[in-house]
Amino acid sequence: MVTKHKFIKNILFSLLILVIVLFAVFPFAQMISTSLKYSWDWGNPSLVPLKINWESYGELLGLSQNIKDLPESVQILLEETPDLTKEQKEAIIAKYRDTGDVFPFGEYFLNSLLFASSSAFISLIIAILGAYSFSRMEYKGRKVIQRGVLFVYMFGGILLLIPLYKVSVALGLAGTQGGTILSILIIYVVQTLPVCLYMLGNYFRTIPFSIEEAAFIEGLNHFQTIWKIIIPLSISAIATVYIYAFMIAWNEYLYASVFLKSYKDIYTLSIGLKSLFVSKNAIWDRIMAASMLTALPVVVLFLLIQKHLTGGMTSGGVKE
Amino acid sequence: MKGTLQQQQARLGVRLISPAVIIIGLLIIYPVFYNLYLSFHSVKLSGESRFVGLSNYAAVIGDAEFWRAFLSTALYVFFTTVGTTLFGLIVALAMNKEFPGQGLVRSLLLLPYIAPVISVVFAWQFFFDPVNGIFMHLMVDKWGLYAERFNLIRSPQYALWVAIIFSIWKNFPFTYLMILSRLQAIDQNLYEAAEIDGCTGIKKFFYITLPEIYFVLGSIVLMRIIWNMNKFEDIYLLTDNVKTLPIYTYFKAFTGALDMGQGSAISIIQFAILISFIILYVKKVLKW
Known part of the structure; x- marks a missing residue:
């Protein structure tokens, strides 16, 4: 029983x-x-x-010709005229392709990659210095900063969006492509900075102080200690925090949609996908392939750091 | 530049933290106050802003669409928070037992949380697509629950509920991980003692597990409320037919008449509601 x-x-x-x-x-x-x-x-x-x-993947990655968008009569022409040379065929395809919307997936992918990797990197550097400061040194206001860091996440993206865009316009940044890139980079840094500070601060506190003491006795100053002791000791935590910051920037949509709106050349994947797939009936296969390829880097990065990340997440260092 | 060693250290500490403090101050703290300032002005994207007192607030409060957005937000926040927390709790209790293949299941369960919103909304839209989607295939052709196929994700009646289920799906992994890590920290002796006293599974849950995880549940609920009230992408990218307050603000400020003054006013009202709620919640539920 x-x-x-x-x-x-x-x-x-x-x-x-x-x-x-x-x-x-x-x-x-x-x-x-x-x-x-x-x-x-x-x-x-x-x-x-x-x-x-496999066509849609080939198309997105630029491996195969985008025949599908051509008018049917042209497709028939291409197939049934065997004496066209390869160059001639390509010329015809290129002519018709200019009129249809080609999906510049590779370009958007690269833009996303550049924005996410550089903003995460800047954020990480600032956060390493800051987290070292408030986890190791004594000064007035340290506790306020330490506790206030996560408090800022009460301010949702939409609350800061209008004033930040207004400021960017007033400074003349939003009017040029270079200024827009700078604006978005700074915004992504500030979006990821608090969580980086918090996670790294928590980690640095677990490193025994005696190791640094030994370094000071050897005559190293604080910067050398950070570079030679703290960073090597916490390299896995630093990598985790970097990837986490990368993911936040990679996934961001709201700010990109407002700031990058009139700069098609610097579209990130999230606004690129949204703007190109307004009418979806004919291209579900391409949409899904693009979705897969957008999710893939994040998923792969995540699987690499899963163990550390879930630990960091559950200790409260998170942002949405 | 001399001073004692402590003073030197303090100076260095301040210098190391200052880039972070300056950036956060300039790009988070200052904009919040600037937003407050804008909400009292008639704002043009470029050029002078004119002081208009409370008229932005009056216009917003007098607008029926604002109250509809308010209601949508309340429903969205309430049901997503309750749903995510309950489902997260169930998953955490299940994952607290050991079983073969647990590592794989753990990884799979995190996918919804880490995948970019933009990359998963299309799959959801396809699922509910009236022509190709599985959902309508089941509802109409297989089970005959609806007379004809329609776009559930675009219908004003159902779109909010789809958005709520989407949010539960997207966020339960975080909730379950938080609860699970607390569950694993519970002293097993408590359960052994309860068993000796003759407690069954359900009693053990209510008298030991629940009190032990009360605080973490309380914190998760608070975070969920804050995040989901500010949520934009999860709703906006999924469906065009749900307007919560952030989306309403976005439309007001960045489409049509570009009324940034009113947009600011809405976001300030939303923030005020959130803050008052948080204070109440922290006092009553978390008892700080």
């Missing part, structure tokens, strides 16, 4: 876990599945494509 009861309990428990996992990953399964389906297969509720279609 007891074993039977336990058996049923185990089954129910497994079911519960299964349901939870399905709920969490279903949209991702949907994404992969649709990105690999041909358009005639979209209405099919099964997640397994009847025939695998």
